[in-house]
Amino acid sequence: MLKYIISFCLFITSLSNVAQEKEALDTISNKTAYGLRLGIDISKPIMGMIDSNSSGLEFVADYRITKNWYIAAEFGTQEEITVEDYTNSTSKGSFYKIGVNYNAYDNWLDMNNEIFVGFRYATSAFEQTLNSFTSNTGSDYFSGNPVTTPKITKGLTAHWTEFVLGIKVETFKNLFLGFSFSYKIMLSVDQPTNFKTLYVPGFNRVFETETGFGFNYTISYTIPFISK
Numbered sequence: 084m085l086k087y088i089i090s091f092c093l094f095i096t097s098l099s100n101v102a103q104e105k106e107a108l109d110t111i112s113n114k115t116a117y118g119l120r121l122g123i124d125i126s127k128p129i130m131g132m133i134d135s136n137s138s139g140l141e142f143v144a145d146y147r148i149t150k151n152w153y154i155a156a157e158f159g160t161q162e163e164i165t166v167e168d169y170t171n172s173t174s175k176g177s178f179y180k181i182g183v184n185y186n187a188y189d190n191w192l193d194m195n196n197e198i199f200v201g202f203r204y205a206t207s208a209f210e211q212t213l214n215s216f217t218s219n220t221g222s223d224y225f226s227g228n229p230v231t232t233p234k235i236t237k238g239l240t241a242h243w244t245e246f247v248l249g250i251k252v253e254t255f256k257n258l259f260l261g262f263s264f265s266y267k268i269m270l271s272v273d274q275p276t277n278f279k280t281l282y283v284p285g286f287n288r289v290f291e292t293e294t295g296f297g298f299n300y301t302i303s304y305t306i307p308f309i310s311k
Contacts, residue, residue: 114193114310114311115150115190115193115195115310115311116195116257116305116307116308116309116310117147117307117308117309117310117311118146118147118305118306118307118308118309119144119145119146119305119306119308120144120145120146120147120259120303120304120305120306121142121143121144121303121304121306122142122143122144122259122261122301122302122303122304123140123141123142123143123301123302123303124140124141124142124143124157124159124299124300124301125300125301125302126298126299126300127139127140127141127159127161127299128140136163136164136165136166137162137163137164138161138162138163139159139160139161139162139163139284140159140160140161141157141158141159141161141299142157142158142159143155143156143157143299143301143303144156144157145184150186150311151185151186151187152183152184152185152186153183153184153185153186153199154181154182154183155181155182155183155184155201155203156179156180156181156182157178157179157180157203157285157299158177158178158179158180159177159178159285160175160176160177160178160284161174161175161176161177161178161284161285162174162175162284163175163282163284163287164214165281165282165288167281169216169217170213170215170216170217170278171213171214171215171216172211172212172213172214172278172281172282173211173212173214174209174210174211174212174280174281174282174283174284175209175210175284176207176208176209176210176239176284177207177208177209177284177285178205178206178207178208178283178284178285178286179205179206179207179285180203180204180205180245180285181203181204181205182201182202182203182204182245182247183201183202184197184199184200184201184247184249185199185200185201186198186199187199187200194253195253196250196251196252196253197249197250197251197252197261198249198250199247199248199249199250199251200246200247200248201245201246201247201248201249201263202244202245202246202247203244203245203247203265204242204244205242205243205244205245205267205285205286206240206241206242206243207240207241207283207284207285207286208238208239208240209239209240209241209283209284210235210236210237210238210239211235211236211239211275211278211280212233212234212235212236213233213234213235213236213275213278214231214233215229215231215233216229217229234275234278236275236276236278238273239272239273239275239280240271240272240273241269241271241272241273241280241283241286242269242270242271242272243267243268243269243270243272243283243286243295244267244268244270245265245266245267245268245297246265246266247263247264247265248263248264248265249261249262249263249264250262250263251301251303257304257305257306257307258302258303258304259301259302259303259304259305260300260301260302261299261300261301261302261303262298262299262300262301263298263299263301264296264297264298265296265297265298266294266295266296267286267287267294267295267296267297268293268294269283269286269289269293269294269295272289272293
């Protein structure tokens, strides 16, 4: 995972050099850059270092189409070990999200910050492994001995929607730090045989209400195509 982060940082640095050369040719002041913004969620690698049961990598992107509207997307991979009273299971796979953001913040002069609301349609393709379980019914209930033969179910999918609220602050020219919070509503999710999907990559923990929550902390850079 570290090599992906280092490669991404080097990629951003090279883009910054190209963008600075382009901006040097633009002598018109108080213009806002329109272009493709690429970034990474730094919270998932940090959580992976803190919690050995969790790991993942997420990239974010958006493209400004008007003064206040952006096409937005997130994609990545995630692996999570879920420990319950009688079960230990692992979910891992990839996820993709696509939608829009609306910037409700009215910037002054050449500021380029955002307070945004957004919507996403999301999907995940994943597998779930029942690592071990202890039966709580029948004759095995009193033995207390866990069954440790892994049971793997592949080809699972999930679909959901997200409502997003977040901020992005331009700390340096075209470089942004951001935070967002999302409320998720599951539309459909595949279930393994004789078990239940407890965690979906990109969705996080699946509660009984089939709703969930998420957040990210991002660092991103805009590749300016035009200024308006």
